[in-house]
Amino acid sequence: MPELPEVEIIKKGLLKKILGERILDVNTLFSGIVKGISIGRFKKEVINRKIIDIRRRGKNLLLFLDNGKILVIHFKLTGHALVASSDFEVDKEGRWLGENLHPYFLDPKNQFIRIIFLLTSNKKLAISDLRKFAYIKLFSQKELERFLKEYGPEPLEKDFSFEVFVKRIQKSQAPIKKVLMDQKIIAGIGNIYSDEALFEAKINPLTKANNLEKEQLKNLYKAIIEVLKKALAEKGTSISDFRDIEGKKGNYDLLRKVYQRKGERCFICGRKIERIKIGGRSAHFCPNCQK
DNA sequence: TGCAGTGTTGCTTC
DNA sequence: CGAAGCAACACTGC
DSSP: OOOHHHHHHHHHHHHHTTOBEEEEEEEEESGBBSSSHHHHHHHHHHOOBBBEEEETTTTEEEETTTTSOEEEEOTTEEEEEEOOOSOOOOOOOOOOOSOOOOOOOOSSSGGGEEEEEEEEOOEEEEETTTTOOOOEEEEOOHHHHHHHSSSOOOOTSSOOOHHHHHHHHHHOOOHHHHHHTTTTTTTSHHHHHHHHHHHHHHOOTBBBBBGHHHHHHHHHHHHHHHHHHHHHTTTTSSSOOOOOOOOOSSGGGGOOSSSSSSTBBBBTTTTTTTEEEEETTEEEOOTTTTT
């Protein structure tokens, strides 16, 4: 479940390892991962192109190619990127073979690799995705602009001021939990970090966004930034199967206060954490601390 | 064994 | 128009 911190971790890893590499070939083990264009055309556009920049917007990873096109990767629920530098091959089922691989590559989960980009310097970039919801799209600059225009501000950028936050939040009378996860209002927050931010700010997830008091808004604004920064410092959350590009887990699972802790005790007051449904999604909170 | 739960997004329905 | 519900998919846990 890569949210902003997880995709940022992936981006940072890729910047270090594959920036400036050229794509030599593409091996699609599940061609359905490429959307909006045929596999044939996709390969034609991508092969022999150099990766000249790597960025993130919300939960989207953006790989800029030297022909002006951009690979947009959305990891959805279970997607993640893996890079292997050692000399190895991939068998018919997509399993990674060879020596000197990180143990993760030998984990049974490597059967979920859906596409592999063969790069210069004998490197390989793979996208693993158990549930097949992740997608890769190829956009022109114009298409990318249009696509990204829909997204709200980046919560860790300077222009995400308290005033901007309040203005966007107060437009909605939906439960604050739902509003926080709306990518059009703020980009990059999903189920884990909305639960955690609401706990830090001591706000009940069902509270209507436009009913939040000034003090609550202040606390929530601070909590969002702090939670995201902390998760970033801890290399993300790996409750499900998020891994960094070397296959390593993040540590934020160990620090979470409410997410998927239903029935366990609140670290502050000892009451049991509850799980409710909001807009078809699960929300976890402490009924005592978040009234 | 069967079915709810998992989390993201876009599409359909009201 | 907005809100709600569900489908896309594959696996886990009760």
